[in-house]
Amino acid sequence: MPKKVLKEFMVEYLQILDEEGNCDEALMPKLSNDEIKKIYEMLVLTRVFDQKAFNMQRQGRLGTYIQFKGQEACQVGSAFALQDNDFIFPMYRDSGLLITRKQPIAQVLQYWSGDERGLKSPQNVNNFPIAIPVSTQIPHAVGAGFAAKLRGTKQVVATYFGEGATSKGDFHEAMNFAGVFNVPVVFICENNQYAISMPRKKQTHTETIAQKAIAYGFEGIQVDGMDIFAVYKAMKEAVEKARNGNGPTLIECFTYRMGDHSTSDDASKYRSKEEVEQWAKKDPIDRLEKYMRKKNLIDDSYKESVLNKSKDIVERAVAEFEKLPPADPKDIFKYVFAEMTKQQKEEMEELFG
Amino acid sequence: MVKMVVANIVQAVTMGLRQELARDKNVVVLGEDVGVNGGVFRATDGLQKEFGPERVIDTPLAELGIVGISIGMAVNGLRPVAEIQFSGFMYAAFDQLLTHAGRIRMRSRGRYSCPLVVRAPYGGGIRALELHCESGEALFSHIPGLKMVIPSNPYDTKGLLASAIRDPDPVIFYEPMRIYRAIKQDIPEKEYFVPIGKANVAQEGDDLTLIVWGAMIKTCQDAIEKLNNKYSVELIDLRTINPYDAETIISSVKKTGRCVIVHEAIRTSGFAAELIAAINEKALLSLEAPVVRVTSPDVPFPLAKLENTFLPDVNRVIKGIEKVMGF
Numbered sequence: 001m002p003k004k005v006l007k008e009f010m011v012e013y014l015q016i017l018d019e020e021g022n023c024d025e026a027l028m029p030k031l032s033n034d035e036i037k038k039i040y041e042m043l044v045l046t047r048v049f050d051q052k053a054f055n056m057q058r059q060g061r062l063g064t065y066i067q068f069k070g071q072e073a074c075q076v077g078s079a080f081a082l083q084d085n086d087f088i089f090p091m092y093r094d095s096g097l098l099i100t101r102k103q104p105i106a107q108v109l110q111y112w113s114g115d116e117r118g119l120k121s122p123q124n125v126n127n128f129p130i131a132i133p134v135s136t137q138i139p140h141a142v143g144a145g146f147a148a149k150l151r152g153t154k155q156v157v158a159t160y161f162g163e164g165a166t167s168k169g170d171f172h173e174a175m176n177f178a179g180v181f182n183v184p185v186v187f188i189c190e191n192n193q194y195a196i197s198m199p200r201k202k203q204t205h206t207e208t209i210a211q212k213a214i215a216y217g218f219e220g221i222q223v224d225g226m227d228i229f230a231v232y233k234a235m236k237e238a239v240e241k242a243r244n245g246n247g248p249t250l251i252e253c254f255t256y257r258m259g260d261h262s263t264s265d266d267a268s269k270y271r272s273k274e275e276v277e278q279w280a281k282k283d284p285i286d287r288l289e290k291y292m293r294k295k296n297l298i299d300d301s302y303k304e305s306v307l308n309k310s311k312d313i314v315e316r317a318v319a320e321f322e323k324l325p326p327a328d329p330k331d332i333f334k335y336v337f338a339e340m341t342k343q344q345k346e347e348m349e350e351l352f353g
Numbered sequence: 354m355v356k357m358v359v360a361n362i363v364q365a366v367t368m369g370l371r372q373e374l375a376r377d378k379n380v381v382v383l384g385e386d387v388g389v390n391g392g393v394f395r396a397t398d399g400l401q402k403e404f405g406p407e408r409v410i411d412t413p414l415a416e417l418g419i420v421g422i423s424i425g426m427a428v429n430g431l432r433p434v435a436e437i438q439f440s441g442f443m444y445a446a447f448d449q450l451l452t453h454a455g456r457i458r459m460r461s462r463g464r465y466s467c468p469l470v471v472r473a474p475y476g477g478g479i480r481a482l483e484l485h486c487e488s489g490e491a492l493f494s495h496i497p498g499l500k501m502v503i504p505s506n507p508y509d510t511k512g513l514l515a516s517a518i519r520d521p522d523p524v525i526f527y528e529p530m531r532i533y534r535a536i537k538q539d540i541p542e543k544e545y546f547v548p549i550g551k552a553n554v555a556q557e558g559d560d561l562t563l564i565v566w567g568a569m570i571k572t573c574q575d576a577i578e579k580l581n582n583k584y585s586v587e588l589i590d591l592r593t594i595n596p597y598d599a600e601t602i603i604s605s606v607k608k609t610g611r612c613v614i615v616h617e618a619i620r621t622s623g624f625a626a627e628l629i630a631a632i633n634e635k636a637l638l639s640l641e642a643p644v645v646r647v648t649s650p651d652v653p654f655p656l657a658k659l660e661n662t663f664l665p666d667v668n669r670v671i672k673g674i675e676k677v678m679g680f
Contacts, residue, residue: 087429120462128428129460133452139418140453143425143433150381150407151430170449173418180413335459336498338466338521341550341596 011211014234015224019282021290029233033297035080039228040292041306042076043285046096048310049105050259052318053095053112057263061322063114066092070226070258073284074190075160076100077231078251081239082158087126087148089141089159093190093257094130097160101127105317106324115327126155134195135161135168138187142174145183145248156242158186158235163209163252164195175250179216184242186235187213187250190225192257197270213250225253226284256282357539362532365507365540366396366472369514370434372544374404377432380518383410384419384436393438394474394533420446420471424454427469432518440475440527441484447492454523455498469523470514474530475503476568476617477664480657487654488567488618493525494595494627500524500549501594505570507538509592512547520549529568536571552598554605558587561677562605562612564628566591569615569665576670584678594624602628603635610641611680613673615665620648642680647673 016027031039050069057065068075075097082088082101090097095108102125111118111130119129128144131137141159148155165171166189178185189209193200206212213220219238223230231253238249256279260267267276292298333340333348340348360368373380382397388411391398401409412419416437423433437443443450450471457467477486493501502517502524504510510528517524555570556577563586565573570590577586587605591597606612612632614625625646632644647665655663 089425116460117462119460120464123464128465129457131453133448136421136448136452139421139449140425140428142418143422143427144429145425146422147426147429147431151379153430155429157425157429169417170421173413173415174421176413176415177418177422181410335463336455337458337500342599343596 009211009214011208011220011222013222014230015227016229016233017227017287017291019287021287021294023229023291027233029229029236031232036292036297039076039080039232040288040298041310042100043072043228043288044306045310045313046072046076046099047285048307049099049108049314050096052314053109054259054263056109056318057112062109062112065112065263066095067259067263068093068096070256070279070283071190071192072096073228073231074188074225074253074255077228078158078188078235080232081235082156084125086155087128087141087144087157089128089137089144089157090130091134091137091161091165092130092132093162094160098127098130101125103127105314106321109318109321110324113321117327135165135170137161138165138171138174139177141185141187142178142181142183145178145185146181149183154243156184156186156239158188160188160190162195163189163191163193163200163203164198165189166209166212167203175213175216178248179218182247184245185248186238186242187248188235189250189252190255191252192255194257194261194267194271196261196265209252210250218248218250220250220252222252222254225255226282226287228284228288356542358542359537360507360511360540361534361537362504362507362510362528363394363396363534365510366514366528367398367400368540368542369511370397370400371403373434373515373518374400374408379430380432380434381408381410381426382434382436383412383423385412385414385438387411387436392436394530396472397436416442416445417449420449420454423469423471424449424457424467427467427523428457428465432468434470434472434518437471437473439485440473440489441487443471443473443489446471450493450499450523450525451496455496458522459498466521467523468521470517470526471523472526472528474533475527476529476531477654477660478531478568480660483656486660488616488649490527490594491618491622491624494624498522500596501527502549502592503527503529503567503594504592505529505532505567505590506536508540509547509553511540512545513549513592515544516546516549524549527567531568532571547592550593550596550598552592552601553590554587554601555590556586556588558585558609560584560586560609560611561674562587562589562602562609563615563674564589564591564602564612565615566594567617569617572665572667573615573670576667576674579667580671580674584674586674597628599631599635602631606632606636607639610639611677612640612644613647613670613677614644615647615670615673617649617664619651620646621651623648642677645673645677
């Protein structure tokens with residue numbers, strides 16, 4: 001008996017804005033000029049923040065810091081498609097996402113200075129504390145989405161992770177549960193080509209991360225992660241689909257980590273200068289700027305004012321951060337349980353008298 | 354008059370779950386085979402029929418996934434009660450419990466919490482397959498932010514389960530599967546609570562404090578019976594491993610001056626070690642003899658044919674008691 005083809009699959013790739021700022025108008029998401037400007041301003045703000053935080057780490061004013069330069073479009077573009085009440089379950093490279101999601105910049109700095117208070121989400125948004133252990137946050141997103149579905153809250157949940165995270169069981173178990181229970185979750189893989197030193201090709205034998213969704217019975221798409229319009233459009237569609245009860249989506253944002261893995265890493269040991277230069281040409285902010293120039297949405301004075309305003313916002317946040325009162329040492333006991341145990345009370349007494 | 358129902362431990366679990374599912378629509382039960390099948394031990398029998406597949410949820414076979422998504426559910430307003438089919442399979446979910454469940458309140462500075470219960474049958478003595486008989490309670494006592502509860506009879510099971518489900522923090526709920534059906538009790542049908550963190554003085558005595566939890570309580574009761582009033586033994590059922598009830602233990606040891614601790618788990622870094630440290634810190638001068646541990650040896654849990662060699666039995670408990678009494 002001849003073999004039969006039971007099922008055929010395809011993986012789509014979405015790019016709307018090319019490196020020269022040329023736009024495929026047919027694919028262009030609905031965005032007003034004001035919205036495009038708002039997105040541009042947020043991209044610049046997050047980049048200014050990233051550079052400032054890096055500098056502060058080098059000056060000894062922050063602890064280890066995780067840069068996200070190159071990945072701004074993944075974070076800003078996706079966050080623009082979410083509502084405040086929606087949930088995000090981010091990872092450590094997502095400071096730009098948190099800032100777009102209204103986490104006060106002073107608090108983001110506070111976290112990177114080694115103070116948990118920086119992780120506390122503002123009341124009006126749902127920013128779950130960033131995950132440090134890779135991939136472990138992905139199941140939480142599925143559970144939060146499951147809860148949203150059962151409670152009828154109409155929330156969508158987005159979770160963020162790198163391509164390295166897709167090697168871990170947490171990712172696969174979460175993806176499987178998401179498919180089985182048809183939960184309102186968007187999985188956003190910021191594929192920045194490296195897990196510290198490990199290149200994407202050695203991380204997985206599949207050609208794309210997007211195709212991993214096929215195995216779990218839902219859609220996966222790869223988008224140009226340095227194309228803000230592609231990220232936004234894919235996210236917007238995935239969020240609407242989820243909110244309408246039509247289940248999860250995996251979005252692979254094909255991007256690049258322009259900086260080192262962390263402030264303790266030296267990426268020149270495992271990747272060439274030429275490679276970094278090639279990716280720099282795809283820069284998400286330059287690309288949007290080229291587009292905006294063609295559309296007369298930007299001129300030199302606007303560009304300068306956006307940059308200056310961003311620097312001003314960040315500098316004010318730094319000043320605010322540096323004036324924050326130190327944590328009460330007793331706080332280490334305060335938030336373990338709703339009520340302190342007798343053992344903890346004794347230990348606190350022993351420590352503080 | 355309070356209506357009483359005869360129940361064993363498994364039935365007490367089912368009654369507790371039914372009571373909480375009926376009381377709070379945010380309570381959900383999830384795990385492998387918990388729905389249509391009613392659980393491999395029947396602990397969730399009939400619950401899916403009564404509350405529907407959205408409240409009593411059959412999940413894919415993935416322990417990390419079950420606990421991981423339960424954490425997310427708890428963060429977003431549900432009260433999940435996850436079942437892990439056997440405690441020996443908990444370790445796949447250990448990372449989630451350690452790195453997340455116990456840290457959410459702290460990491461979010463109180464903005465989010467994780468009111469989650471993870472139930473699992475635990476302990477040996479049922480001639481089961483490998484890794485079906487683990488006693489890993491001490492591992493969970495070493496994780497800040499997690500509570501660890503082990504009932505030993507039907508009354509405590511229902512009362513502790515209600516407390517665990519209503520607790521604002523994550524609770525690991527280990528059910529002694531060897532005595533799942535061995536003990537029957539009249540228990541109230543209406544709700545009542547057994548508080549987490551409170552030990553039970555199961556029998557008062559003056560000569561010796563015998564501290565125990567889970568299925569070993571039965572072994573210890575048999576040992577006391579066999580000793581036939583030779584010593585006046587105070588039997589303490591710890592019930593909560595973390596946060597444990599130091600007060601009850603210390604006041605008992607101060608009274609008796611002698612103590613034996615019995616657990617199924619292996620000796621090194623077993624929970625008896627922690628209790629002995631507490632006795633050392635708070636009741637040393639009352640001791641007439643060193644505290645003795647009756648435990649399993651530091652080897653992997655053997656297969657069925659040698660499990661009785663591994664597990665403490667009546668004779669080993671008596672030997673421990675005689676050692677302390679004869680010091």
